[in-house]
Amino acid sequence: MGAITAATGHFPAKIKALACDVFGTVVDWRGSIIAEGEALGRARSLAIDWARFADAWRAGYEPAMALVRSGSLTWTNLDGLHRTILDRLLVEFGLGGLDEQDKEHLNRVWHRLRPWPDSIAGLTRLRTRYVVATLSNGHVALLVNLTRSAGLTWDCILSAELCRHYKPDREVYQMAAQLLGLAPREVLMVAAHPNDLVAAHGAGLATAYVRRPLEFGPNRAAERDPAAVDIIAADLVDLAAQLGA
Amino acid sequence: MGAITAATGHFPAKIKALACDVFGTVVDWRGSIIAEGEALGRARSLAIDWARFADAWRAGYEPAMALVRSGSLTWTNLDGLHRTILDRLLVEFGLGGLDEQDKEHLNRVWHRLRPWPDSIAGLTRLRTRYVVATLSNGHVALLVNLTRSAGLTWDCILSAELCRHYKPDREVYQMAAQLLGLAPREVLMVAAHPNDLVAAHGAGLATAYVRRPLEFGPNRAAERDPAAVDIIAADLVDLAAQLGA
Numbered sequence: 375m376g377a378i379t380a381a382t383g384h385f386p387a388k389i390k391a392l393a394c395d396v397f398g399t400v401v402d403w404r405g406s407i408i409a410e411g412e413a414l415g416r417a418r419s420l421a422i423d424w425a426r427f428a429d430a431w432r433a434g435y436e437p438a439m440a441l442v443r444s445g446s447l448t449w450t451n452l453d454g455l456h457r458t459i460l461d462r463l464l465v466e467f468g469l470g471g472l473d474e475q476d477k478e479h480l481n482r483v484w485h486r487l488r489p490w491p492d493s494i495a496g497l498t499r500l501r502t503r504y505v506v507a508t509l510s511n512g513h514v515a516l517l518v519n520l521t522r523s524a525g526l527t528w529d530c531i532l533s534a535e536l537c538r539h540y541k542p543d544r545e546v547y548q549m550a551a552q553l554l555g556l557a558p559r560e561v562l563m564v565a566a567h568p569n570d571l572v573a574a575h576g577a578g579l580a581t582a583y584v585r586r587p588l589e590f591g592p593n594r595a596a597e598r599d600p601a602a603v604d605i606i607a608a609d610l611v612d613l614a615a616q617l618g619a
Numbered sequence: 620m621g622a623i624t625a626a627t628g629h630f631p632a633k634i635k636a637l638a639c640d641v642f643g644t645v646v647d648w649r650g651s652i653i654a655e656g657e658a659l660g661r662a663r664s665l666a667i668d669w670a671r672f673a674d675a676w677r678a679g680y681e682p683a684m685a686l687v688r689s690g691s692l693t694w695t696n697l698d699g700l701h702r703t704i705l706d707r708l709l710v711e712f713g714l715g716g717l718d719e720q721d722k723e724h725l726n727r728v729w730h731r732l733r734p735w736p737d738s739i740a741g742l743t744r745l746r747t748r749y750v751v752a753t754l755s756n757g758h759v760a761l762l763v764n765l766t767r768s769a770g771l772t773w774d775c776i777l778s779a780e781l782c783r784h785y786k787p788d789r790e791v792y793q794m795a796a797q798l799l800g801l802a803p804r805e806v807l808m809v810a811a812h813p814n815d816l817v818a819a820h821g822a823g824l825a826t827a828y829v830r831r832p833l834e835f836g837p838n839r840a841a842e843r844d845p846a847a848v849d850i851i852a853a854d855l856v857d858l859a860a861q862l863g864a
Contacts, residue, residue, distance in 0.1 A: 453800075505763055515800025518750055518774050529763050530776040535798070553780070555698075555760025 388560050389580055389617070392500060393509035393532065393550045395541075395565035396517065398589040400497070400610070401487035401524060404428045405588075410483045414476065422467055425591060430466070434459035439511065439540040449538045451513040457481045484512070485519035489526060490586070496610020497527050503619040507532045509550050509563065511540050542573030551579065564613065568600040580604045582613055633805050634825055634862070637745060638754035638777065638795045640786075640810035641762065643834045645742070645855070646732035646769060649673045650833075655728045659721065667712055670836060675711070679704035684756065684785040694783045696758040702726045729757070730764035734771060735831070741855020742772050748864035752777045754795050754808065756785050787818030796824065809858065813845040825849045827858055 397403050404425070411424030438455040441447035460481050464470050472480070500506050506529050508517050513535040521528060532550050539545040551558040558578030565571050566586040575581050582605040587596045599606050607613035642648050649670070656669030683700040686692035705726050709715050717725070745751050751774050753762050758780040766773060777795050784790040796803040803823030810816050811831040820826050827850040832841045844851050852858035 505767070507763075513800070514775060514798040518752075518799065522750070522774065529767065530759060531774075536781055553759040554763065555758070 389562045390556055390560045391505035391554050392562045392564050393507050395570055396508050396510040398586055399566040399584055400493045401489050403487050404591055406487040407483055427467055430463055431459055452516055456484055485516050486523045489524045492609040492611045494525055496614050499614035499619045505529045542569055544577050547574045547577035547579055571603050634807045635801055635805045636750035636799045637807045637809050638752050640815055641753050641755040643831055644811040644829055645738045646734050648732050649836055651732040652728055672712055675708055676704055701729055730761050731768045734769045737854040737856045739770055741859050744859035744864045750774045787814055789822050792819045792822035792824055816848050
């Protein structure tokens with residue numbers, strides 16, 4: 375736990391700001407959806423495997439973004455993408471009878487995801503020394519609502535929405551550095567997902583991998599740490615410790 | 620003090636978020652520039668009327684933005700506009716001999732402006748009940764630095780930079796509502812400047828005028844309260860009280 379592994383061999387000494395992925399890295403989307411789904415199931419007498427439902431919802435996310443990326447679909451924010459996937463899943467899981475209010479409330483569970491146990495303490499510590507921003511595919515309104523609901527803390531909310539490109543498109547990482555008024559190498563991308571870090575590195579940012587072994591549930595085999603990142607952290611408090619915050 | 624004056628006759632009951640002007644409304648640009656200028660003057664043995672200097676710097680701001688608005692100048696952030704004005708003023712005030720490091724540090728005084736005495740307490744109270752965002756002509760990096768330096772607190776940083784239009788262009792107010800995921804009438808524009816509020820009202824936002832009688836110094840005659848605004852507040856703590864926060 376807490377092992378420092380500067381896999382690229384150069385600790386990023388000039389870091390001034392952190393750009394943090396949110397879904398999976400800071401908040402536990404799967405556990406939160408299961409918990410809200412089970413509460414809804416009890417209220418509406420529905421017998422659904424909510425873990426399977428959460429996984430299916432998340433599985434629809436990459437293909438939905440790919441439609442935007444390819445230009446097949448005009449810019450659509452995550453509420454829109456999530457709702458399209460949800461409407462299909464509701465039929466597949468036999469939930470088509472939910473009323474519109476329930477559907478819309480369920481769709482906005484992504485605005486109410488719970489933080490991992492270390493997230494608030496870690497972000498609070500990191501902010502004492504660094505500018506800490508989101509850099510998420512969530513839109514600004516979602517991130518604002520999520521931040522208030524989960525009690526998170528940031529210096530600013532940066533979102534894929536601001537450049538209308540979804541990560542891992544290069545434009546998102548470039549935008550973050552530009553809006554923060556920094557050179558890319560002064561910005562540390564923080565994420566639990568290697569593909570996000572590979573793309574950030576490609577845009578010139580420093581990279582920190584945060585292990586979230588439970589993101590996809592307890593039955594998923596632990597992923598190996600990625601090789602080409604600047605920092606590997608056990609969680610956000612460990613990241614703060616490694617960064618001297 | 621603290622008088623409620625719902626001048627348009629309808630208290631905005633559906634407000635969910637506040638969009639706050641920053642320069643003059645939340646921070647005291649004039650007093651801050653005078654204080655930093657006087658410190659610089661002592662360090663470099665310069666005898667300058669810093670109040671006149673601050674007023675001249677501010678006076679260059681509207682014409683500089685007008686160049687961007689008209690398309691005569693491509694998008695340029697406030698650091699760029701401030702520096703162009705500053706370079707002219709340094710000559711006019713006999714400060715052309717300052718070295719580049721002093722000039723750049725002085726130009727970034729806008730990143731270090733001090734809050735009015737009520738600002739932190741008012742924003743903190745307002746955030747307990749409302750989403751509170753900046754809506755400033757300052758660029759994101761400036762607003763992030765200013766927020767950290769002054770100890771301010773926001774749910775998110777919204778800036779003219781995000782749509783590359785300066786207030787009072789209509790696009791800025793429309794962008795704020797869109798990014799917050801709200802109808803314009805659910806957003807309250809908070810500003811000490813009637814022209815900002817007139818434009819916000821034109822874009823469908825609710826409006827709150829905050830009196831800042833000292834913004835332009837103690838010798839300026841107090842302005843009359845504007846007529847067509849939803850709320851008039853003595854300061855941000857008074858605004859919080861009027862809004863039930």
